[in-house]
Amino acid sequence: MAFGIAIEKVREMLDSPVFATVATIRPDGCPQQSVVWIGRDGDGPLFVTAADNVKGRHLRRDPRVSVLLNPPGTPYTYAAIRGTATLERGTGRELVDALSIKYTGLPFAEHNPQAAARATDLITVRVTPEEILGRTF
Structure with missing residues (x-):
């Protein structure tokens, strides 16, 4: 794994309620991005x-x-993590509750009851980093 940024800073960003932009690859080879809790x-x-x-x-x-990862309070700070995803069924409900508490202070069903009712087959996506680049101040 290649590091272009101090791993301690990356851990701090991942542990904070900073939103992440995740890019996956569409069937035509183009990237698709979405914002997620991380x-x-x-x-x-x-x-x-x-x-x-x-x-x-x-x-x-x-x-x-x-x-x-791009913390809003420090707009020139970022970490870009490139890697491989592993999908885990059966663990998504626990993680979405933990992330909801991290970001909103409430379990997911209390924070967004409509989305929680629709979220029946949640999966945890674990990213094995191959390269981490970025800049911190």
Whole structure:
């Protein structure tokens, strides 16, 4: 794994309520981006998605993924994590609740009852970093 940024700073960003932009690869080879709540396991980011949504379908077909962290209070600070995604069924509900508390202070069903009712097949996406680049101040 190549590091172009101090891993401690990346861990701090992943542990804070900073939003992440996740890029997956569409069938035509173009990137597709979306904003997600992000967590951490060791040095790798993790997030939740629905198994049947665009991100889930893209990652099942091609597990290459990029995660960009850009804290709003320090706009010239960022970490770009490129790696491979592993999809885990059966763990998404626990993680979405933990991330919801991290970002909103409430369990997911309390924060967004309509989305929680629709979210029936959540998967955890674990990113194994291959390269981490960025800039901190």
